[in-house]
Amino acid sequence: MIYNKKVLEHFTNPRNAGELKDPDAIGKVGNIVCGDVLWIYIKVKKDKDGKEVIDDIKFKTFGCVAAIATSSITTELVKGKTIEEALKITEKEIIEGLGGLPKAKVHCSLLAVRALREAIYQYLKKSGREIPEWLEKEHERIEKQTDAVEKRLC
Amino acid sequence: MKRVYLDNAATTPLDEAVLEAMLPFFREKYGNASSIHEMGREAREAIEKTREIIAKRLNAEPNEIVFTSGGTEANNLAIKGIALANKDKGKHIITQVTEHACVLNACRWLEKLGYEVTYLPVDKYGMVKIEELEKAVRKDTILVSIMHANNEIGTIQPIQEIAKICREHGIYFHTDACQSFCKEPLDMKKMEIDLITINAHKLHGPKGVGALVIKEGTKITPLLHGGGHEFGLRSGTENVPGIVGFGKAVEIMNSQVVEKIRKLRDGLTDRILKEIENVRLNGHPEKRLCSIANFSFLGIEGESLVLRLDSKGIYCSTASACSSKKLEPSHVLKALNLKPEEIQGAVRFSLGKQNSVEEIDYAVDVLKEEVANLRKISPYQP
Numbered sequence: 001m002i003y004n005k006k007v008l009e010h011f012t013n014p015r016n017a018g019e020l021k022d023p024d025a026i027g028k029v030g031n032i033v034c035g036d037v038l039w040i041y042i043k044v045k046k047d048k049d050g051k052e053v054i055d056d057i058k059f060k061t062f063g064c065v066a067a068i069a070t071s072s073i074t075t076e077l078v079k080g081k082t083i084e085e086a087l088k089i090t091e092k093e094i095i096e097g098l099g100g101l102p103k104a105k106v107h108c109s110l111l112a113v114r115a116l117r118e119a120i121y122q123y124l125k126k127s128g129r130e131i132p133e134w135l136e137k138e139h140e141r142i143e144k145q146t147d148a149v150e151k152r153l154c
Numbered sequence: 155m156k157r158v159y160l161d162n163a164a165t166t167p168l169d170e171a172v173l174e175a176m177l178p179f180f181r182e183k184y185g186n187a188s189s190i191h192e193m194g195r196e197a198r199e200a201i202e203k204t205r206e207i208i209a210k211r212l213n214a215e216p217n218e219i220v221f222t223s224g225g226t227e228a229n230n231l232a233i234k235g236i237a238l239a240n241k242d243k244g245k246h247i248i249t250q251v252t253e254h255a256c257v258l259n260a261c262r263w264l265e266k267l268g269y270e271v272t273y274l275p276v277d278k279y280g281m282v283k284i285e286e287l288e289k290a291v292r293k294d295t296i297l298v299s300i301m302h303a304n305n306e307i308g309t310i311q312p313i314q315e316i317a318k319i320c321r322e323h324g325i326y327f328h329t330d331a332c333q334s335f336c337k338e339p340l341d342m343k344k345m346e347i348d349l350i351t352i353n354a355h356k357l358h359g360p361k362g363v364g365a366l367v368i369k370e371g372t373k374i375t376p377l378l379h380g381g382g383h384e385f386g387l388r389s390g391t392e393n394v395p396g397i398v399g400f401g402k403a404v405e406i407m408n409s410q411v412v413e414k415i416r417k418l419r420d421g422l423t424d425r426i427l428k429e430i431e432n433v434r435l436n437g438h439p440e441k442r443l444c445s446i447a448n449f450s451f452l453g454i455e456g457e458s459l460v461l462r463l464d465s466k467g468i469y470c471s472t473a474s475a476c477s478s479k480k481l482e483p484s485h486v487l488k489a490l491n492l493k494p495e496e497i498q499g500a501v502r503f504s505l506g507k508q509n510s511v512e513e514i515d516y517a518v519d520v521l522k523e524e525v526a527n528l529r530k531i532s533p534y535q536p
Binding site for chain 2: 003063
């Protein structure tokens with residue numbers, strides 16, 4: 001597996017790695033049996049226009065080089081963005097942000113997107129907000145997968 | 155940056171003396187060993203000298219050594235060559251699940267041709283179960299192929315015992331000794347082995363040269379047809395510099411070198427097990443090749459650890475899911491019945507004679523740091 005320099009740079013010096021104290025929400029995805037586990041912590045704040053923005057974000061990842069690099073770039077891309085904007089982040093943008101991923105590792109970007117969306121889902125749910133149907137569905141799918149992991153690890 | 159190479163099971167650096175021995179055969183002694191003139195004769199002589207060195211080391215006869223392009227070719231020749239030549243006797247082969255891919259895939263290819271293959275399981279140390287082997291033997295079994303020492307975990311198989319069972323049943327026994335050659339005792343006659351695969355680049359020799367040692371009288375078909383080189387078993391102009399280097403590399407590998415490697419490996423193992431928590435040593439605790447130490451670092455993924463070490467100039471390997479192009483977990487570790495997180499967190503360190511105590515100390519210091527760094531950002535705490 002040959003990674004490009006940007007991927008290796010994010011992997012060696014990951015941005016926003018670690019735990020966030022008092023997060024507003026955590027998105028947990030992945031499954032150790034399949035390979036990668038990714039947790040994204042977010043803190044949300046209202047900006048001067050009253051829009052909710054991702055004020056702080058951190059991640060914890062168990063996984064390969066691509067999993068750590070995609071986690072890093074995702075947090076970097078999203079930090080300071082509004083929730084609406086963050087929900088629109090795509091795998092394509094993550095891969096482009098890293099200057100490409102080996103074909104076999106493209107799925108890692110999906111994991112990062114899912115973790116981010118799950119964190120936002122948890123935030124919206126916690127604050128009693130309306131959740132788009134597609135996000136609800138995505139959450140259900142993630143819940144099925146993470147259930148087994150939670151039982152094992154926590 | 156300091157560079158510490160701990161991936162000697164993948165390949166080893168060429169010994170300076172080996173290079174020196176090879177150079178004349180690139181420069182002035184470039185003759186074809188099949189030519190009848192002086193320059194052909196000197197190339198021929200050089201090849202025969204290596205044949206004798208290897209024969210002596212394995213207690214075999216020089217005319218039993220067939221040079222190939224390496225271990226993969228030798229294993230293919232052994233398995234396909236025996237299978238094709240003995241199909242009138244039977245079409246059943248026995249091997250084990252932890253063999254190198256070239257053995258497994260040669261067997262799978264034969265299955266497509268109508269052969270049957272039994273893949274024996276191994277125990278938690280990677281050791282083949284002798285009673286399973288005895289159970290698997292059939293009237294139409296023509297070949298048993300069990301490697302000497304495993305390339306991922308280093309477990310050494312009881313090949314003498316296996317050879318004895320094969321002898322009793324009149325079955326050919328082949329062993330892939332690419333990792334163990336010159337490191338573990340290997341005696342063709344005493345151990346009654348029919349075929350042994352060896353190569354040069356795992357013992358500080360050049361890449362691109364290996365051999366299949368074939369007991370005289372063995373019924374085997376060549377895979378490469380041509381001018382009838384190598385007793386008709388491997389046509390193609392001989393890799394003279396490579397073969398010369400192979401001979402030199404074998405001459406240099408003695409028991410002191412082996413003990414040096416073992417001592418370094420044991421030092422590395424002791425420090426890792428003592429100074430890092432939640433680590434598991436994979437493979438057999440004692441019956442293990444002197445050069446290999448495979449660990450599972452719980453809470454982190456092997457590829458990540460390998461590339462963090464890489465960023466600090468330490469080169470080792472993983473056999474875990476992410477290291478291979480296939481994204482498949484290591485078939486060897488899977489066969490040991492390890493937990494998924496133990497398979498994911500596996501990293502192999504393999505040592506060579508060029509390594510030093512200082513290098514090992516530096517490597518372990520960095521390893522400790524990087525294991526801690528990766529565990530810090532992992533949601534999975536062992």
